[in-house]
Amino acid sequence: MIVCYVQGGGLGHLTRIRAYLHTRHPGETATILTTSPFTADPRVLGPHRLLPAATLPSLRPSTLVVDAFPAGLDGELSAASIPSGTRTVHLARLLRWDAYRRVLPADPITFDQTWLLEDLSPAHRAHLAGPSAPLTLTDPPCPAPPGVAGDAWLIVHSGPWAETGELIGYARDCAAAEGVRPRLVLVCPERPAGLPTDVAHLDAYPAWPLFRTAGRVITAAGFNAVRQMRPWPGRHLMLPFPRRFDDQFARAAAARRLTTGPAVA
Structure with a gap:
């Protein structure tokens, strides 16, 4: 089971995780853990299942994908919070690292794989121990939207x-x-x-x-x-x-x- 930990109030986190799943796990259904209000729109999650973020301790994922924040939005994720036997994957994008590092736990997760979605600051990059590689995301296909005039x-x-x-x-x-x-x-x-x-x-x-x-x-x-x-x-x-x-x-x-x-x- 693929579980994606996607915390953040905006729509962008959910758009990114959909693109990641389409890019790396096409055709597979994942469980999305989030508190975002945008999941009320069925177009946003598509085929994926929604659960509250607080349910992570009760799950036994084969792979846990942590979006954007390596320790969660408020530092709530640590090495001790990862279910035993779970492969951990991180989607790394730009952060204001001097601000974010203040919420890091004493035992941060050492990810089995980090995908670098954009260039990071040197301090941020240094924190992410373990294998890493750049990844270009591809959005999943969707129905043609309403037309918009070219001058709009x-x-x-x-x-x-x-x-x-x-x-x-x-x-x-x-x-x-x-x-x-x-x-x-x-x-x-x-x-x-x-x-x-x-x-x-x-x-x-x-x-x-x-x-x-x-x-x-x-x-x-x-x-x-x-x-x-x-x-x-x-x-x-x-x-x-x-x-x-x-x-x-x-x-x-x-x-x-x-x-x-x-x-x-």
Whole structure:
């Protein structure tokens, strides 16, 4: 049994674990341990089973996959918390390591395999003892989403609303700087109260199939958005936000160094 420990309040953790399972375990069904509210949408977990994160001690997984945080969100995972005989796998992405290291337990997990999903800071990388290798994720196929006109600018964010509002303002500023007046479309699970009347709403999950034809895609600098927009860097407008542990600013800076597209801001 594959069990995935996926803690974090956003939608990105669940999108990443779906991509990992499709990439490394295609056709297999896993058990997802999470407290994310986004699992209420059946599109998010797909064929995988949901259990509360607190059920880990009662399970006997053959493989435990720990997403993003090597000791869990608050340091609740340690070597002692892993069921005997379980193979451990870690999906490592950028963290604000100086902040995260404060929650590490005295007996951290030594993973049997760490997949490096992006470049880490030297201190973070040094902490992850055991075998490691880079991994490029592939998202699972999905039904074709509703069409979006090629001149539309997509604002993709699952919340909170205050950040969505900032992204809408950022999109308007970028459009003004380019001297254009595009149709703005917010892509998120639910239409937020207070959405301006000139911004359309589209409930499309996953959102990445829309990116190919959009005029611009405006997002925060989360892991999935940056990964999924890599083929079209000149159309990606990123506005990083502060997070407790995720380092969106370092990720955005790294992405901008790799592109020469004039539209990236």
